Amino acid sequence: MNKLKVSAYCRVSTDMEDQLHPLSAQIKYFTEYISGHEDYELIEVYYDEGITGTSVKKRDGFNRMINDCENGIIDLILTKEV
DSSP: OOOEEEEEEEEESOOSHHHHHHHHHHHHHHHHHHHTOTTEEEEEEEEEESOOTTOSTTOHHHHHHHHHHHTTSOSEEEESOO
């Protein structure tokens, strides 16, 4: 059986301490969710913290993820919100 190559993208908009826990919770959730599906292969959970959502220029995790998509490394991206 060919597994679907799945990644997730997580982001919080500030680097304040109260936002770092939600980021780690998102990463944990997606890691467990993807790993819990036997037809999924977890590629990576990409993330950015403290980065504005109005531009992708400084979102290194997002840009690496898009590059990996363009190179055929990822089939599906999961995210909490767009």
